[in-house]
Amino acid sequence: MAFESTSALALLESWLASRLSADAQEWYNKKRADLGSDREFFLAFALVPRNLGKADLELTDQERSACTDWDPSNWTVDQAARIALLLAGPDQSFIARLEKLCATGDVGEQITLYQALILYQNPASLTQRAAEGLRSNVVPVFEAVAHRNPYPQRYFDDAAWNQMVLKALFIGSSLHPIQGLDERANEPLAATLIDSAHERWAAGREVNPELWRCVGPFINTNRLEDVKRALESDNPLSQEAARLALAASNLPEAKMLLEATEDKVLSWEEIHQALRHV
Amino acid sequence: MSEDPSKSNEPIKLIDPHVHMSARTTDDYERMAASGVVALIEPAFWLGQPRTTVGAYMDYLSSLVGFERFRASQFGIHHYCTVGLNSKEANNEELAEAVMEILPLYLQKEGVVALGEIGYDDQTELEDRYLRKQIELAKEFDMVIMIHTPHRDKKRGTSRTMDVLKEHGVDPAKVAIDHNNEETVKEVLDRGFWAAFTLYPNTKMGNERMVEIVREYGSEKIFIDSAADWGVSDPLAVSKTFRLMNERGITKADIEQVCYHNALSCYGQSGQINEEDWLNPLPVDQRNLFHGNSVLRGGQTPRVDEDSLIIE
Numbered sequence: 001m002a003f004e005s006t007s008a009l010a011l012l013e014s015w016l017a018s019r020l021s022a023d024a025q026e027w028y029n030k031k032r033a034d035l036g037s038d039r040e041f042f043l044a045f046a047l048v049p050r051n052l053g054k055a056d057l058e059l060t061d062q063e064r065s066a067c068t069d070w071d072p073s074n075w076t077v078d079q080a081a082r083i084a085l086l087l088a089g090p091d092q093s094f095i096a097r098l099e100k101l102c103a104t105g106d107v108g109e110q111i112t113l114y115q116a117l118i119l120y121q122n123p124a125s126l127t128q129r130a131a132e133g134l135r136s137n138v139v140p141v142f143e144a145v146a147h148r149n150p151y152p153q154r155y156f157d158d159a160a161w162n163q164m165v166l167k168a169l170f171i172g173s174s175l176h177p178i179q180g181l182d183e184r185a186n187e188p189l190a191a192t193l194i195d196s197a198h199e200r201w202a203a204g205r206e207v208n209p210e211l212w213r214c215v216g217p218f219i220n221t222n223r224l225e226d227v228k229r230a231l232e233s234d235n236p237l238s239q240e241a242a243r244l245a246l247a248a249s250n251l252p253e254a255k256m257l258l259e260a261t262e263d264k265v266l267s268w269e270e271i272h273q274a275l276r277h278v
Numbered sequence: 279m280s281e282d283p284s285k286s287n288e289p290i291k292l293i294d295p296h297v298h299m300s301a302r303t304t305d306d307y308e309r310m311a312a313s314g315v316v317a318l319i320e321p322a323f324w325l326g327q328p329r330t331t332v333g334a335y336m337d338y339l340s341s342l343v344g345f346e347r348f349r350a351s352q353f354g355i356h357h358y359c360t361v362g363l364n365s366k367e368a369n370n371e372e373l374a375e376a377v378m379e380i381l382p383l384y385l386q387k388e389g390v391v392a393l394g395e396i397g398y399d400d401q402t403e404l405e406d407r408y409l410r411k412q413i414e415l416a417k418e419f420d421m422v423i424m425i426h427t428p429h430r431d432k433k434r435g436t437s438r439t440m441d442v443l444k445e446h447g448v449d450p451a452k453v454a455i456d457h458n459n460e461e462t463v464k465e466v467l468d469r470g471f472w473a474a475f476t477l478y479p480n481t482k483m484g485n486e487r488m489v490e491i492v493r494e495y496g497s498e499k500i501f502i503d504s505a506a507d508w509g510v511s512d513p514l515a516v517s518k519t520f521r522l523m524n525e526r527g528i529t530k531a532d533i534e535q536v537c538y539h540n541a542l543s544c545y546g547q548s549g550q551i552n553e554e555d556w557l558n559p560l561p562v563d564q565r566n567l568f569h570g571n572s573v574l575r576g577g578q579t580p581r582v583d584e585d586s587l588i589i590e
Contacts, residue, residue: 015492016516039382042382042383043382043386046383046385046386046387051387061498100383103383104336104339104340104380104383106344106387106388107344107388108342108388109387110344136345138344139348248586
């Protein structure tokens with residue numbers, strides 16, 4: 001289900017209503033009633049954290065269930081209020097305001113804006129904006145687009161998707177929080193990732209075990225050698241990742257290779273968690 | 279000689295409340311963090327050569343609240359900034375007008391602790407006009423002001439700046455007058471302003487002189503900074519002066535006032551810089567730049583890898 005911007009606004013405001021103090025709610029209502037002028041809007045947007053705080057939303061399971069594949073479980077009060085103010089303004093001002101906010105945003109504002117892409121009107125038209133977020137050198141901004149965000153899965157073409165996955169690995173971010181990672185796996189991505197693994201091996205660097213997740217379904221006879229290399233590496237997480245990749249392959253040789261290994265397979269989530277705690 | 283605080287187990291905490299990190303390398307960030315710098319303030323200034331378009335100005339301000347903050351965080355340093363139209367570029371009227379239009383977009387961003395650095399350079403009519411306009415803007419937004427005092431004709435320029443602030447009814451407790459020296463300090467303190475000193479080789483203060491100023495004027499409303507930028511300057515100036523003051527018998531309490539607490543008190547009035555930010559960082563998640571790593575964790579041993587403490 002795609003969110004209509006109006007229903008997203010209603011949802012955000014209902015969450016705020018049950019969390020804001022009376023004073024904070026009054027401040028919000030006052031700003032919400034005066035969104036016609038750009039100056040007032042930009043000031044209100046900037047002032048949200050000071051007036052409403054930055055507490056976690058901590059959504060209940062019931063609230064969370066209204067969100068389908070949109071995952072706001074990490075959202076905070078200020079983020080919800082900022083997006084609500086952006087959505088509540090005049091429709092014709094929306095794009096210009098979004099662009100200006102992105103161009104002038106501080107780190108917190110940029111994270112907020114990018115993680116809400118899915119809630120905006122006509123999200124399919126915002127792929128360039130999303131790609132700009134991925135170009136950021138600020139890792140949390142990159143992750144606001146890439147992680148816990150259904151936008152890339154729904155709206156990116158393969159080229160943009162593949163760049164995102166490759167960059168996530170390149171900057172030392174993780175793959176597991178990318179939504180649709182398995183569904184959007186594709187042959188050119190697998191080829192690029194194998195190339196990048198070769199580059200890293202040539203340079204004597206570690207290959208992130210998560211890389212093999214996007215390779216598994218596309219293992220062919222050539223790539224089997226590469227997976228084998230991961231299987232035989234010193235890193236137990238790489239060995240586990242290689243087993244998972246083999247398990248995702250239909251290639252008979254892959255199945256044979258898998259059967260010859262120990263019968264212990266972690267999940268990708270467990271590998272992700274283990275990597276985060278290294 | 280008092281006990282050397284750099285040898286004690288308690289980690290040194292320093293703030294450099296004026297340093298232009300965009301012009302510095304990651305080596306500098308590393309060395310500053312190692313020397314005990316937990317937070318710094320990067321005032322908006324010129325880039326060594328004038329900007330000619332408002333777009334260039336916006337991109338610069340965006341980087342101060344964006345990428346530079348992140349860059350600092352990678353070294354465990356909390357980055358804050360000030361936003362304003364500097365006196366040099368105030369002399370380009372067309373640019374200055376355009377910058378005044380966009381400044382309100384930045385004044386309330388997270389981590390913006392003051393409007394500044396503003397003041398006089400050549401003390402021209404245009405500099406005066408935009409100084410006054412920005413003082414009014416700071417009042418409208420209830421902001422702390424960081425004042426740059428001129429290199430040339432400093433004493434008169436500093437007095438004149440304070441006259442203008444008074445004329446506009448600004449509370450001196452909400453103003454830091456920077457780049458002071460022996461000639462300006464008394465009037466600044468007498469009039470109730472914060473007096474900041476820049477330890478910058480050759481053109482501003484040397485730190486042996488600084489020790490004597492603290493000895494004479496105490497530590498109540500004085501703090502120090504490096505103002506390190508794209509010129510020959512020293513991003514370790516605060517930590518070197520910390521150690522020099524200690525070697526020369528300034529009390530620990532005075533040293534800590536001058537190298538940490540006073541800058542925090544002055545700019546803390548913005549509500550945008552708070553000790554909690556580095557003493558009790560938030561837990562790990564993608565919204566936070568700092569991933570829960572207290573910079574003071576694990577008994578970090580501050581150090582300075584320099585032979586000489588003296589800045590001349």
